[in-house]
Amino acid sequence: MIEDDDLTAAARTLHREWKSPELWPAIAEEIRRIEQGERRRSRLLAWRGLAAAAVLLLITGATLFLMREGSSRQPSAPTRTAAGSQRLLSDDALAEIERAESQYIAAIEALAQKSTGGTPPPTPLAAALHERLLVIDAAIADCRAEIEENRFNAHLRRQLLAMYQEKRRTLEQILEEARHAS
């Protein structure tokens, strides 16, 4: 039978001691190497973080800039479009039209002078035609006022031309009526 004391005494002999002067310096050296690696990694992580923040800042800045640019352009866009659509005539075309108009108007005024001549209308039809002529002149005056505000509007110019044609026809009818009456 093995006694407890024998077991304890035998167990004590299993404890071994020996010198290992190289062991701690080796451990310390490895620890310093680990620390250097960790420091490198942490520096790399910090740089990566900074780079990511810079990229994020750049993207955010660019997005904000583009958004602001877009919003500042948007309100002015319709104005420009409107101006573009309103400006239907070029400067040269406008000069040409105004020259033709003034000649046309001068011819009609001459016709008007000839047809009305300052004498009262001889017949009721002639009186009605004179009245119509006054309405047409009023409409022409309104249209010209609008054209003064937007001289490049071709649509208004076409309306004015139609009114002058109407005035010319009315003057011709007045002359015709005067000829019949005489």
Next chain:
Amino acid sequence: MGQVPLTQRSGASARPNADSEGHGDRLQTDLTAFEALFSSHGARMKSLALNLLGNVADAEDAVQEAFLRAYRNRDTFRQGSSLFTWVCRILINTCYDTGRKRRSRHDSASLEDDLVHDPPSPAGDHPLRLTLHRAIEELAPIYQQVFLLCEVEGYTHREVAAILEIPEGTSKARLFEARRQLRSALGRSQGMPS
């Protein structure tokens, strides 16, 4: 056990902001703590590793690996607990890892070869030493650890309980069972009734 405490870490996120001087200070504090631990417990740690692994070279490698693992994982060290019990626990796990790797390589050296080159014991030799060593190797790890720590290295049950993270009562019960099994094994080897 008079230890130099490890520096308190606030996690990896705090590190990038630390300057190199801060790193140097912390490194020096940690190195001092580990060196103090090595000075006070290194001999017993080497002996424990030798008894678990069977040869001096593996034992020294295991001790070195245990310190390095402890340093790499120092963020997980709980302030207020004992650095020695923590590193000793890591050492025991490292020894078992090494033993497993060695078994998987089928290169386990024979006990007799190892013990021929064993360093001398301060307690002198004993006729039962070789037999006891073999018998301890046959023990289950939970009994082996308690026996080696208590009976061979001379730690108290309180210390063993802290190292193995078990209650003191469990440590005592395991030692009792380990002794019973060893007495039986030694008796069989000597042809005595247990």
